[in-house]
Amino acid sequence: MTLLELRALLPLLLVALTILAAMLLAAFCRHRRLLFWVYQLGLLAALLSLGGNLGIQAQGLEVTPLLRVDAFFGFFAALFILVAMLVGLMAAQYFGRREHLAVPLEESYVLLALCLLGALVLAAAQHLAALFIGLELMSVASFALVAYPCGGAPASDRLQLPSLEAGLKYLLLSSVASAFLLFGMACLYLQTGTLAFARLSLPPDSTASGLLPLAGLAMLLIGVAFKLALAPFHMWSPDVYQGAPTPFTALIATLSKGALVVVLLRYLLLSQALQIEQIATLLMALATLSILVGNLLALRQDDMKRLLAYSSIAHLGYLLVVVLAAGQTVSSEFALQAGAFYLLAYSLTTLAAFAMISALSGGGDENRDYRLHCYRGLCWRAPCLGGCFMLILLSLAGIPLTVGFIGKFYIFAAGAQAGLWWLLGVVVLGSALGLYYYLRIILILLQQDDEVSDLVFHNGRWLVYGLTLLLLLLGIYPLPVMQWLPLL
Amino acid sequence: MSLVLLILIPLLGALLVWLAERWRTGFSRVLSLAVLGLDALLLLPLPHQAPAGELWWLQFRADWLPNLGIGWHFALDGLSALLLWLTLFIGALSVLVSWREIDQRVGFFHCNLLLSVAGIIGVFTALDLFVFFVFWELMLIPMVLLIAIWGHENRRYAAIKFFIFTQASSLLMLVAILGLVFMQYGQTGVMSFDYEDLLRLQLAPTPAFWLMLGFFVAFAVKLPMVPLHTWLPDAHTEAPTAGSVLLAAILLKTGAYGLLRFALPLFPAASADFAPLAMGLGALGVLYGAKLAFAQHDIKRLVAYTSVSHMGFVLLGIYAMNDLALQGALMQMLAHGLSTAALFIIVGMLYARWHTRDLRQLGGLWSLLPRLSGFTLLFALASLGLPGLANFMAEFLILAGAFQRDWPITLVAMLGLVGAALYALLLVQRSLWGATVPDAKVHDCSPREWSVLASLAVLLLLFGLHPQPVLDLVQRPVAAILAEPPAPNPGGTEPLLQRASMERLP
Numbered sequence: 003m004t005l006l007e008l009r010a011l012l013p014l015l016l017v018a019l020t021i022l023a024a025m026l027l028a029a030f031c032r033h034r035r036l037l038f039w040v041y042q043l044g045l046l047a048a049l050l051s052l053g054g055n056l057g058i059q060a061q062g063l064e065v066t067p068l069l070r071v072d073a074f075f076g077f078f079a080a081l082f083i084l085v086a087m088l089v090g091l092m093a094a095q096y097f098g099r100r101e102h103l104a105v106p107l108e109e110s111y112v113l114l115a116l117c118l119l120g121a122l123v124l125a126a127a128q129h130l131a132a133l134f135i136g137l138e139l140m141s142v143a144s145f146a147l148v149a150y151p152c153g154g155a156p157a158s159d160r161l162q163l164p165s166l167e168a169g170l171k172y173l174l175l176s177s178v179a180s181a182f183l184l185f186g187m188a189c190l191y192l193q194t195g196t197l198a199f200a201r202l203s204l205p206p207d208s209t210a211s212g213l214l215p216l217a218g219l220a221m222l223l224i225g226v227a228f229k230l231a232l233a234p235f236h237m238w239s240p241d242v243y244q245g246a247p248t249p250f251t252a253l254i255a256t257l258s259k260g261a262l263v264v265v266l267l268r269y270l271l272l273s274q275a276l277q278i279e280q281i282a283t284l285l286m287a288l289a290t291l292s293i294l295v296g297n298l299l300a301l302r303q304d305d306m307k308r309l310l311a312y313s314s315i316a317h318l319g320y321l322l323v324v325v326l327a328a329g330q331t332v333s334s335e336f337a338l339q340a341g342a343f344y345l346l347a348y349s350l351t352t353l354a355a356f357a358m359i360s361a362l363s364g365g366g367d368e369n370r371d372y373r374l375h376c377y378r379g380l381c382w383r384a385p386c387l388g389g390c391f392m393l394i395l396l397s398l399a400g401i402p403l404t405v406g407f408i409g410k411f412y413i414f415a416a417g418a419q420a421g422l423w424w425l426l427g428v429v430v431l432g433s434a435l436g437l438y439y440y441l442r443i444i445l446i447l448l449q450q451d452d453e454v455s456d457l458v459f460h461n462g463r464w465l466v467y468g469l470t471l472l473l474l475l476l477g478i479y480p481l482p483v484m485q486w487l488p489l490l
Numbered sequence: 491m492s493l494v495l496l497i498l499i500p501l502l503g504a505l506l507v508w509l510a511e512r513w514r515t516g517f518s519r520v521l522s523l524a525v526l527g528l529d530a531l532l533l534l535p536l537p538h539q540a541p542a543g544e545l546w547w548l549q550f551r552a553d554w555l556p557n558l559g560i561g562w563h564f565a566l567d568g569l570s571a572l573l574l575w576l577t578l579f580i581g582a583l584s585v586l587v588s589w590r591e592i593d594q595r596v597g598f599f600h601c602n603l604l605l606s607v608a609g610i611i612g613v614f615t616a617l618d619l620f621v622f623f624v625f626w627e628l629m630l631i632p633m634v635l636l637i638a639i640w641g642h643e644n645r646r647y648a649a650i651k652f653f654i655f656t657q658a659s660s661l662l663m664l665v666a667i668l669g670l671v672f673m674q675y676g677q678t679g680v681m682s683f684d685y686e687d688l689l690r691l692q693l694a695p696t697p698a699f700w701l702m703l704g705f706f707v708a709f710a711v712k713l714p715m716v717p718l719h720t721w722l723p724d725a726h727t728e729a730p731t732a733g734s735v736l737l738a739a740i741l742l743k744t745g746a747y748g749l750l751r752f753a754l755p756l757f758p759a760a761s762a763d764f765a766p767l768a769m770g771l772g773a774l775g776v777l778y779g780a781k782l783a784f785a786q787h788d789i790k791r792l793v794a795y796t797s798v799s800h801m802g803f804v805l806l807g808i809y810a811m812n813d814l815a816l817q818g819a820l821m822q823m824l825a826h827g828l829s830t831a832a833l834f835i836i837v838g839m840l841y842a843r844w845h846t847r848d849l850r851q852l853g854g855l856w857s858l859l860p861r862l863s864g865f866t867l868l869f870a871l872a873s874l875g876l877p878g879l880a881n882f883m884a885e886f887l888i889l890a891g892a893f894q895r896d897w898p899i900t901l902v903a904m905l906g907l908v909g910a911a912l913y914a915l916l917l918v919q920r921s922l923w924g925a926t927v928p929d930a931k932v933h934d935c936s937p938r939e940w941s942v943l944a945s946l947a948v949l950l951l952l953f954g955l956h957p958q959p960v961l962d963l964v965q966r967p968v969a970a971i972l973a974e975p976p977a978p979n980p981g982g983t984e985p986l987l988q989r990a991s992m993e994r995l996p
Contacts (some may be wrong), residue, residue, distance in 0.1 A: 074544075
C-alpha cells in the first residue's frame, strides 16, 4: 500500500482511530464531556482530511480492489461525517436532560463512530465484499444503538422495554436481509466468478445466462430493500423508529439509509444491472409501492416518530426514481447529481425533524412525548420553535424556499429527462397524499391551546434553529452545493 | 429594479407588520395599508417609462441558478399591470374589512395577508417558469394559514382541501414545465427556464398536447373549472372575509392569468385543438355554478358558486381565442374581482351583525339597514349582468367573441344569464325583503364600511360606462397572445402543406 493510498484512506483511518480512542477512554477514563470532544474532534479531523484529499478524489484512486476513493465518495463521506457529528451532538443533549436516568452515554460514541466507519466503507465500496463488510459494520453498531439502555437503574425496566423490542426486531430482520444479500452474492459469483462491481455485469438478455444470476441479483436488491425499508419490506421500520432513542432513530433514518443508497447507485451503475429489463421493473415496482404505501400509512398516524418512519419510506421511494433515471444513458449524469442533492436535502430535513422532536421530548413519559396532540398550539407558546417546526414540515413536503423543494425539483427533473412519466405520476399522487399529513401537523401546531399540554422545552433548541436556517438558506440559494455535486 | 421592489416591499413589510403589533395594538393595520400604498405609488409611474411600441414596459433579469438555466426574470405589460392594480386595491380593501372582524393575532394576520399579496405580485410578473412556480406555491401557504387560523367552524377541512387541490395540480404543472425545458434542452443543448426561450420551441403535436394539459389542469383548478372546483365553496365559505375577498378577487385570477400568459402562447396549436372542450367546460361551469348558487341557503356559499359561474365565462372567453373574447375575459376578471369582493364584504358585514349566514334567518333588511341594502341590491344586479355595470360589458364581449368561434356552446352559456338573474334576485328577495328578523338592534354602515362599498360601486360603474381605458391597456398583450406562432423551420410540416395547396390552386 503506497503512501498515496494511505492518504486517500485517511478519513477512514481517522474515524477508526477515533473509535479506538473512544473505546479505550470508555474503558479506563469514563468522562462524558471528554469523550464527546474526542468524538467530535476525531470526526472533524476526518472531515478536514477529506478536504485535503480533494485532488486525489478528483482523479479517482483505486485503493485495493475493494475501495475506490473518488469525488462521489468525497461528497457523501463529507455528508455522512457531518450527519454523524450532528447526531452525536443531539445524543449528548438528549441524554443530558435525562440525567436522572443515569444513562451510560460513553459507549454510544464508540457505536456512532463504528456506524460512520461502515457508512464510509459503503460510500467507497466497489466490490461486494466491501459492501458486506461496510453493511455489517454499520448494522451491528446500530442494533446496539437502537437497543441502547435508556434507563440505568433496574427499577426503570419499563423504560427499557420499547428500545429492547425495537433492537430485537431490527436485529432479526436485518439478519434475514443479510442472508438474502449473501445468497444473492453467491449466485452472482457462481455466474461471473468475480465480486468486483464493474465486472459483475450480466448480459442484458437474461434468458441466455439462465435464471440463477438474475435471481441472485433480485435477492441482492431485496436484501437492500429490506435495509432501506422499502415497501413491501418496510414492516420493521415504524416500530424501530418508535422504540429507539430519538437521536439514534435519526441516525438510522439518515446515515444508514443514505449509505445504502450510495452503494446501490454505485453498484447498479458499474454493473449496468439497470439495463436488464426485469431488474428495472423490480425497482419500479418497489418505488411505486413505497411511495403509495408510505404515504397512505402515514395518513392516520398519531405518533410523530411513526409518521416520520412512513414518510421516510415514501422519500426513499422518490429516491428510487432517481436511481432508475440514472440507469438511462441520456439522464445518467443529471440523475446522479439529483440523487446526491436529494440525499442531502432528505438527510438535512430529517435530522432537523428529529432534532425538533427530541428537543420537545423529555416531559416524562417517553412514549407520550411524541403524540401529535402534544404539539398542540406550539406556534403560539413558542413562536420561534413552532415556526421552525412548520418550516421543517414544509421542507419534508417539498414546498419552495426550503431545501426539500429543490430536492423534489431534482427528482422531477431527473424523471422527466429519463421519460419516466408514469412514475412521476405516482410521485405527484404520493406528494398530494403527503401534503395531507404534513399540513395536518401544521394545523395542530396552530391550534388554540385551550388546555395546556405538559410539553416542556429544553436545551437543544439552538441545534434546531441552526438546522432550520441551513434548510432555508439551501432552499433559497442552493448554488454552492449544486456546483459541488459529484459524478460517478 | 422597481419590479423587484414591488415584490420586496410587501415581503419585508410583512415582517415589519408582524413586529409592529408588539409595539402598539392596531398599528399593524395602518402599517399594512401604508405598505400597500407605497407599492401602489411605485407602480403608478411605471407605464410612462415604457418604450413606445414595446410589449414589455420594463424587464428585470438576474442570475439565480445559472447551472440549471434559472434566473430572476420579471417583466410588466398591460395585462400584468391591470392585475397588479386589482391586487393592490383588493389587498387594501381586505385590510379595511378585517378592521373589526379580526381581533386575535392581528399582527400575524396582516403578515400573512401581505405575504400572500407579495406572492401574487410575483406570479403576475415572473417570466422565468421556475420563479413563476416558486411564487405560485408561495402565495398559497399564507392563504391556507388565513383560512386555517381565522376561518369559521369547518376551517381545518377547508384549508386542507384547498391546499391539496391546488398543490397537487401545481405538481402536474411542474412536471409539464420540466418536460418542456428538457425538450428545449434536447433541441438546443442549452437548459433554460426562461419564458422567451421556451416560446421559440417547436413542439410535435403529441407531447405538446400532454404538456399543455399539465399547465391547463393547474390553472383550471385555480380558475376553477367545473369538475375541479370542489375546493372553492368550502374555502370561500370557511375563510374570514378578507380571505374570501382575496381568494375570489385575486387568487382565482392567477389561474386565468396563467392560461393567458403560459398555456396559450406556449402551446398555440395544442390549445386551439383543445379549445372546443375547454369552451364546453366553461359553459358547463356557467350553468352548473348558477344552478348550485340558486340552491344554497348559506349566503357565502351562494356567492362562492356565483364565482364558479362567472369564472366559467372567463374560461369560455379565453378559449374562444379572438380579440373580442379575450378582452371580454380580462374585463370579466376585473369586474368579477370587484363585484364578488363586494358581495363577500357585504356577507361579512351581515355576519358581523347577526352571526349567521343562513338566508332563512335573514330578511327584511331594507327597512333596518337601508344603506347596506342599497349596496347589496347594486352588487347583486352587477352580478346578474345589468347593463351599465362592468360585468355586463365583460359578458357581452365574451359572448360576442365566443359566438364567432362556436355558436352552439355560446348559446348554452347564454342560458347562464338566466340563471344569474335567478340567483341574484333570489338573494335580494330573501335577504332584503320579506319578514323582518326579530333582533333589530343593529346599526347601518359605518363610514369605513360605507367608503369600502362605495369605492367598489364607483369602479364597477366607471368600467361599465367607460371600459375603453381597460381595453386599451390590454390591447397589446392580447394581440401578443393571439399572435401567430413564430415561423416554423423550413422543411417542417406547414410549408409542405402550403406548397400542396398552392399546387392545387391553378
